[in-house]
Amino acid sequence: MLQNRDWSWLKTWEAFLALILVIVIIVNSQLSEFFFGTDNLINVFQLSIEKVIVAIIMTLIIINGEIDLSVASMMGFAASLFAWLFERGVAPELAILITMIVGVVIGLFNGVWVAYFGLPSLAVTLAGLVGYRGAARILLEDRSVGDFPAWFDSLGQPDWLGPFSAGIVVFAILFVIFAVILHYSAFGRYVYIIGNSRDAARYAGVRVRQVKMILFVLSATISSLAGLLIASRLGSVRANQAEGFELDIITIVLLGGVSIFGGRGTIIGVGLSILVVLNLRNGMGLANYGGNIQTSVVGTLLILSVLIPNMAQYLQRFEGFGRKQKLSPSSSSD
Amino acid sequence: MNTIKRYLRPEQIRELSLIVIIVIALLIFGTQINNYFSIRTFNRISASVMIITVLAVGQTLVVLTRNIDLSVGSIVGLTAYVAGDIISKNNDLDPLLLVLIAMGIGAGFGIVNGLLVAYGNIPAVIVTLGTLAIYRGLLVEISNAQSILVSNMPDWVGDLPRVNLLTIGDFELRVLVAIAIATVILFQLMLTYLPYGRRLYAIGSNPEAAHVAGLPARRIVFIAYILSGALAGLAGFMFLARFGTITVGAGVGLELQVVAAVVVGGVNIFGGTGTMIGAMLGSVLIGTLEQSLIRMNINEFWKDALLGLFILLAIVSDALILNRLRDLWTSDEMELRVDSEKTQAPVSIEHKETGHVAKP
Amino acid sequence: QDDVVVAEPGQEVDMVLLPKFLGILVFDQAHEGALEAHEELENPGTLEFVGPGPGEGADAQIPFITSAVTQGVDAIMISNNGGEVVEPATIEALEAGIPVVSWDSPVTAEGETVFIAQVDFDETGQVMADMALKLLPDGGTMAILSATPDATNQNEWIEALQAVLADDPETYGDIELVDIVYGNDQSEDSYNEALGLIDQGVDLIMAPTTVGIAAAAKAVQDEGLCGEVLVSGLGLPAEMQGFVEDGCAQDFALWSFVDLGYLTYYTAYLLATDAIEGEVGETFEAGRMGVYTIEEDPTREDGKRVLMGPFSIFSPEDIDNWRVELDEE
Amino acid sequence: MTDERKPILTINGMSKRFGATQALDKVSLTLYPGEVHALLGENGAGKSTLIKIMTGIYQPDEGQMLLDGKPIEIHNTAQAQSHGIAAIYQEPMIFPDLNVAENIFISHQGRGAIVNWGKMYRDAEDILAKLGVHIDVRRQARGLTLAAQQTVEIAKALSLKTRVLIMDEPTASLSAHEVAQLFRLVRNLRDQGVAILFISHRLEEVFEISDRITIFRDGQFVSSNLASDVTTQSAIHDMVGRDMESFFVKDKAKRGELLLSVRGLTKYGKFSDISFDVYHGEVLGFAGLVGAGRTDVALALFGIEPADEGQIIFDGEPITMTSPAQATDLGIAYVPEDRREHGLVLPMSIASNITLPILKKYLGRFGLVNYTAEHETAEAYRKRLSIRTNSVDVQANDLSGGNQQKVVLSKWLNTNPRLLILDEPTRGIDVGAKAEVHSIVNQLAQDGLGIILISSDLPEVLAMSDRVLVMREGQQMGIFEGDEIDQEVIMTAAMGQAEQTRMSS
Numbered sequence A: 001m002l003q004n005r006d007w008s009w010l011k012t013w014e015a016f017l018a019l020i021l022v023i024v025i026i027v028n029s030q031l032s033e034f035f036f037g038t039d040n041l042i043n044v045f046q047l048s049i050e051k052v053i054v055a056i057i058m059t060l061i062i063i064n065g066e067i068d069l070s071v072a073s074m075m076g077f078a079a080s081l082f083a084w085l086f087e088r089g090v091a092p093e094l095a096i097l098i099t100m101i102v103g104v105v106i107g108l109f110n111g112v113w114v115a116y117f118g119l120p121s122l123a124v125t126l127a128g129l130v131g132y133r134g135a136a137r138i139l140l141e142d143r144s145v146g147d148f149p150a151w152f153d154s155l156g157q158p159d160w161l162g163p164f165s166a167g168i169v170v171f172a173i174l175f176v177i178f179a180v181i182l183h184y185s186a187f188g189r190y191v192y193i194i195g196n197s198r199d200a201a202r203y204a205g206v207r208v209r210q211v212k213m214i215l216f217v218l219s220a221t222i223s224s225l226a227g228l229l230i231a232s233r234l235g236s237v238r239a240n241q242a243e244g245f246e247l248d249i250i251t252i253v254l255l256g257g258v259s260i261f262g263g264r265g266t267i268i269g270v271g272l273s274i275l276v277v278l279n280l281r282n283g284m285g286l287a288n289y290g291g292n293i294q295t296s297v298v299g300t301l302l303i304l305s306v307l308i309p310n311m312a313q314y315l316q317r318f319e320g321f322g323r324k325q326k327l328s329p330s331s332s333s334d
Numbered sequence B: 001m002n003t004i005k006r007y008l009r010p011e012q013i014r015e016l017s018l019i020v021i022i023v024i025a026l027l028i029f030g031t032q033i034n035n036y037f038s039i040r041t042f043n044r045i046s047a048s049v050m051i052i053t054v055l056a057v058g059q060t061l062v063v064l065t066r067n068i069d070l071s072v073g074s075i076v077g078l079t080a081y082v083a084g085d086i087i088s089k090n091n092d093l094d095p096l097l098l099v100l101i102a103m104g105i106g107a108g109f110g111i112v113n114g115l116l117v118a119y120g121n122i123p124a125v126i127v128t129l130g131t132l133a134i135y136r137g138l139l140v141e142i143s144n145a146q147s148i149l150v151s152n153m154p155d156w157v158g159d160l161p162r163v164n165l166l167t168i169g170d171f172e173l174r175v176l177v178a179i180a181i182a183t184v185i186l187f188q189l190m191l192t193y194l195p196y197g198r199r200l201y202a203i204g205s206n207p208e209a210a211h212v213a214g215l216p217a218r219r220i221v222f223i224a225y226i227l228s229g230a231l232a233g234l235a236g237f238m239f240l241a242r243f244g245t246i247t248v249g250a251g252v253g254l255e256l257q258v259v260a261a262v263v264v265g266g267v268n269i270f271g272g273t274g275t276m277i278g279a280m281l282g283s284v285l286i287g288t289l290e291q292s293l294i295r296m297n298i299n300e301f302w303k304d305a306l307l308g309l310f311i312l313l314a315i316v317s318d319a320l321i322l323n324r325l326r327d328l329w330t331s332d333e334m335e336l337r338v339d340s341e342k343t344q345a346p347v348s349i350e351h352k353e354t355g356h357v358a359k360p
Numbered sequence C: 001q002d003d004v005v006v007a008e009p010g011q012e013v014d015m016v017l018l019p020k021f022l023g024i025l026v027f028d029q030a031h032e033g034a035l036e037a038h039e040e041l042e043n044p045g046t047l048e049f050v051g052p053g054p055g056e057g058a059d060a061q062i063p064f065i066t067s068a069v070t071q072g073v074d075a076i077m078i079s080n081n082g083g084e085v086v087e088p089a090t091i092e093a094l095e096a097g098i099p100v101v102s103w104d105s106p107v108t109a110e111g112e113t114v115f116i117a118q119v120d121f122d123e124t125g126q127v128m129a130d131m132a133l134k135l136l137p138d139g140g141t142m143a144i145l146s147a148t149p150d151a152t153n154q155n156e157w158i159e160a161l162q163a164v165l166a167d168d169p170e171t172y173g174d175i176e177l178v179d180i181v182y183g184n185d186q187s188e189d190s191y192n193e194a195l196g197l198i199d200q201g202v203d204l205i206m207a208p209t210t211v212g213i214a215a216a217a218k219a220v221q222d223e224g225l226c227g228e229v230l231v232s233g234l235g236l237p238a239e240m241q242g243f244v245e246d247g248c249a250q251d252f253a254l255w256s257f258v259d260l261g262y263l264t265y266y267t268a269y270l271l272a273t274d275a276i277e278g279e280v281g282e283t284f285e286a287g288r289m290g291v292y293t294i295e296e297d298p299t300r301e302d303g304k305r306v307l308m309g310p311f312s313i314f315s316p317e318d319i320d321n322w323r324v325e326l327d328e329e
Numbered sequence D: 001m002t003d004e005r006k007p008i009l010t011i012n013g014m015s016k017r018f019g020a021t022q023a024l025d026k027v028s029l030t031l032y033p034g035e036v037h038a039l040l041g042e043n044g045a046g047k048s049t050l051i052k053i054m055t056g057i058y059q060p061d062e063g064q065m066l067l068d069g070k071p072i073e074i075h076n077t078a079q080a081q082s083h084g085i086a087a088i089y090q091e092p093m094i095f096p097d098l099n100v101a102e103n104i105f106i107s108h109q110g111r112g113a114i115v116n117w118g119k120m121y122r123d124a125e126d127i128l129a130k131l132g133v134h135i136d137v138r139r140q141a142r143g144l145t146l147a148a149q150q151t152v153e154i155a156k157a158l159s160l161k162t163r164v165l166i167m168d169e170p171t172a173s174l175s176a177h178e179v180a181q182l183f184r185l186v187r188n189l190r191d192q193g194v195a196i197l198f199i200s201h202r203l204e205e206v207f208e209i210s211d212r213i214t215i216f217r218d219g220q221f222v223s224s225n226l227a228s229d230v231t232t233q234s235a236i237h238d239m240v241g242r243d244m245e246s247f248f249v250k251d252k253a254k255r256g257e258l259l260l261s262v263r264g265l266t267k268y269g270k271f272s273d274i275s276f277d278v279y280h281g282e283v284l285g286f287a288g289l290v291g292a293g294r295t296d297v298a299l300a301l302f303g304i305e306p307a308d309e310g311q312i313i314f315d316g317e318p319i320t321m322t323s324p325a326q327a328t329d330l331g332i333a334y335v336p337e338d339r340r341e342h343g344l345v346l347p348m349s350i351a352s353n354i355t356l357p358i359l360k361k362y363l364g365r366f367g368l369v370n371y372t373a374e375h376e377t378a379e380a381y382r383k384r385l386s387i388r389t390n391s392v393d394v395q396a397n398d399l400s401g402g403n404q405q406k407v408v409l410s411k412w413l414n415t416n417p418r419l420l421i422l423d424e425p426t427r428g429i430d431v432g433a434k435a436e437v438h439s440i441v442n443q444l445a446q447d448g449l450g451i452i453l454i455s456s457d458l459p460e461v462l463a464m465s466d467r468v469l470v471m472r473e474g475q476q477m478g479i480f481e482g483d484e485i486d487q488e489v490i491m492t493a494a495m496g497q498a499e500q501t502r503m504s505s
């Protein structure tokens, strides 16, 4: 947003992320001569591409002051639904279409409770997190379904378009589209405004419910797409696919400087955060750290991402009134 | 009507309806499953509920203050591992001491969470999402990814889940279940009768007002996290006793079940309302579903879908029905009434020193 | 024989040993065996033991494979937990000239150089069928408690078991396989699944995984059904001893995971140092374990394997012979 | 006379700085027992900052506080309470989920380890009885009226042996009879020797209740005098730094065409059978006590809480109003009473606040927001309404109350409305800003807008309106015009003693 104050703060945050990114890249390149190889750089993305695709829409949702905990379950459900249909002999093209339509319906379902009944999205999507995963289990039980047609599997492989997989292409397109929408369109402005003050937006004639509805539908649709992309990358589907991804996705978004209370954050910050997290994981992989250690380093980074600005604020002796106080102290201009 | 309103609050109606739902669920399962109404079923459900219940008690403390503790699953894993490791190496250790050690370790992790949330001013979701990952990583690191084995522990650990506290006829009350029930009662009493308990509600009800009223909000939240950590430590010990073998993945995902139990149990995720009894009932409902569906012929794979549905129902009924009830309860009949003559009399500001609380 | 290849110690090759999960005792034992071989061969290179934590998905091993490729290691040793999911990643490694030796659980014929089979997969089916027969001489119901649905080895064993049961109705006809459930190699899941099986009233729980069999024995014990519900499968003597003594678990089988790690390391070392090609018919000496030959895998089409063997069967009758002295540890 | 007594609390040379703002600059204040001491000043003069220092929420940069002549330091509210200093804020700080008795006693410390519920209820009832009010002490505080909430707060302060009671704009949202009730309580407390520091922007109230008046301007101490020595004129002069002419200027409107007709508008439980007309170029005042339902009528007209029954005819067309978006499209604008919650998106820039309702009109190529056009608009309003700020990129949060109100006005004027509904447009803003708002309203009426002015500030309604509609408890008590517009008549109607409803034209 074009606000002097916000910009200056976010700039420092983005600068901080950029700095970390540079450090991570330097360290990584020391760890392996192959780091800068295209294969590795593509791998960095390729292996987490579905998460970062969903992180884009999660950015909008959190800026809007909501949260969608059910994304990973929707990914798993979409993949399971596709596999289940495929198993029953439905043509894969048709199965994809049905899966995406069901994704939209799920988004409408989530959205209705949040937008029209005013229920807290944290609770509604927690129910979704458990429930959609459960729906996936009903479909696939504990089977592992695979043997999809070659063209479907090839979507997820690195050489689908040039050196890129379909996931990377989808990510690139969505990233640009959502960056423009969020920062330059009326819809994006509404997303921020509602995130800052739902009431003020409503009193200004903004169609708050409609905006929230659209966001939840987008979230479910994109998650379904991401679920299909995992299915194609791995070539087989189980009901527990993408389990636990919501933590990584939310971590990426918050680390990107998006406020958990809504109203603040940029796509650029999230983009940088994606690069930091992925490269960090890649580097730690190269240094032979296990998955749990990698996750805990990212977790530490997440906490630091809020602690550092808080400490800085504290050191500058800006005493806030209660916890509601925003980072920037307001100064009157008259 | 007013008398009813006065002594039966909407929250209690909520809890009563939860009991009704549990009873209905039991009846339905009873028609579907042979030999359902037996001691075995009771033991089975109570054994599976006890760990969640203890965790739900801790979670409720935190959620009442408008915070959340997502790290409990990892704390359970860590304390289960460390406690198992200690007892494997010192087979003669006093059981009580082992429990205390587990709770102490849990409390230690609670301190970290509490410091970051209360004094570091970091949103609870972020802190505990972070420590969820960090504690798990720590477990992998300190365990060197090795497991704890039943065979290395003294027999009493593995046998504990089968030890009865008392037996009345066919009815057996297992020690671990009794501990869980005692925890619920203890903390329910704390919520009702200790100033600290009331302040948990106050902070969640209106954090700004708590600050202005001079309540030591940070300390109260901090202590809630320590208690939650200590209870997760206790749950970790119970986990060790129940499952015996502890891998680095122990307790993964428990936090979701616990949050679900608390929400289903009517604890407002945005603080201020909820009881330990409710949290326990939520756990019982979830445990009943889990252990009963597994025995049903239809399919255990329906478990999560049903659970999701129950959470949604809980939220929707809270929002649509409970709020109506609350409005009804607080409607005009008990409004402010000004007694205009009396007001003319000078107001005395003297009052009794001891106020409203009595020494224990 | 003079065409037996003998490893030349002291060559520097970096190796990665990738288990299904971290934190499972048998994989630690395999690591032990690999370390033993690593020292024996005086390899100045590294031996990394890395992998996902329990409960991670079928694709969790992929990042470790790709990062091994990026690191330019000289050999990858993997116990596959992802069915065909990891295949593209291991093929990438093969294309980069890195031998992929699968052990414990194979990848696919295209996705690996050679598979170190602990035992013959068909034999595993036979062994399990025979244990079942011994425990249920008059017939009864049996259920399988496996690890994950994507664990190639378990799936093959289960298939083999089913084949044995189906092929010889005369002998095994009274044993009915009623259910297959998956505990994901986590004690909690396995425990709960075992409870479910107990409720179904099965007579025998057959768990071809060390985590599963221990959890099943614990569940039977906690339910007070020792001897009524029988427990068998693949287990670790150290873990199972107590349960067997209490009558809560019966016969079980296993092989030495230490040896499996040792043999895997030797094979990978020879491949990495170009001493062997990984072709069928090549014969090599694996240190203390003796001479092995790469052969066609009769249980998998186009597969190549090195067969280790043999099975050790542990039964309650001769518990005094295999009782593990805990004090030794 | 009060000067001979020993002061309870003395504040010397207190300063506080926020970033670039010097909120307080070496101010002093002396509080004597048994006096009501009013603190006056424009928005941003530093009144609230001083209070927050006195209650330990902020720490001063310099200066000291003397309690009974001894220097004290206050680091948190609990310490302030232990020194006998308590504060009541404009928005009562209650705990909705706790019951009334608990709300009163929640901050009590060190009085034993276990809550004795029975005793707590009795004590709470005692305290409320002493105040001469009855509230069920067992009911939850959720849903109490503002006045009742404030009473609970006063009871709480009483229970804490308060010697210095600070009241920051306690009357801002109270109705006249609630204010009268509050003042009785205040006088009682004063007679008990409590020192009361009273802050309000309503000068009439200040003169009614206070014994002494201290005035701040721009964070500096200006004057402190006995109330009897202060006149309205001198107080305003001290606050604003210059003399002001009469605040309420309303030129007679040339009543234009009929713009809006409302017939039998009803919303169950809120208001019923409301009927009135608004013409171009006129100001229709809405008078009544707080909670009379005026805001609810406005919310129905603006589509936020649509009415259940009745007819709205706008510009000759019958309409069903269902959403603010629809109202905005029709040319209706609503300046809400709660500026900070409903009027502004505080962390956003002035410019994006101003363009918000008609953002669609600022879309350029590819449907993206045209920042240049947006800036031009915002700049234009900054000049037209003289919004005091360096830049329209500043967050709305950083403006003082009066300037924030001008931003809200700009936002709605920019939609080019034909009907402007103003709900308490001058609440909580100082006399200077108030006068500016009034002249803007005046100008808009001259320009032919139809204006509905809802205000609890009776003199304001009386002076600014061409006609006045009075509401009481959701009922329309009458519409008054010309000579009928008289303080007594209107108050009588609002309080409920008026004759039957009269409809004019």
Ligand SMILES: Nc1ncnc2c1ncn2[C@@H]1O[C@H](COP(=O)(O)OP(=O)(O)OP(=O)(O)O)[C@@H](O)[C@H]1O
Pocket (backbone or CB within 6 Å): A321, A329, A330, A331, A332, D018, D019, D021, D022, D023, D041, D042, D043, D044, D045, D046, D047, D048, D049, D050, D398, D401, D428
């Ligand atoms: N927490 C804060 N951070 C930064 N500036 C602040 C803060 N609180 C107050 N200020 C600034 O200090 C000045 C004094 O504000 P204060 O709230 O004391 O005014 P006031 O006299 O109470 O005004 P009003 O009548 O509008 O309530 C204002 O310029 C205000 O913007």
Ligand SMILES: Nc1ncnc2c1ncn2[C@@H]1O[C@H](COP(=O)(O)OP(=O)(O)OP(=O)(O)O)[C@@H](O)[C@H]1O
Pocket (backbone or CB within 6 Å): D143, D144, D145, D146, D173, D288, D289, D290, D291, D292, D293, D294, D295, D296, D297, D337, D424, D455, D456
């Ligand atoms: N005690 C209260 N607690 C919470 N909300 C209230 C209370 N009293 C009124 N409200 C709400 O505040 C809004 C304004 O109330 P209403 O329209 O009845 O008053 P009004 O006549 O506009 O008074 P004013 O604008 O002077 O406050 C309404 O939405 C009403 O529901």
Ligand SMILES: [Mg+2]
Pocket (backbone or CB within 6 Å): D047, D048, D049
């Ligand atoms: Mg103020």
Ligand SMILES: [Mg+2]
Pocket (backbone or CB within 6 Å): D294, D295, D296, D337, D423
């Ligand atoms: Mg109003």
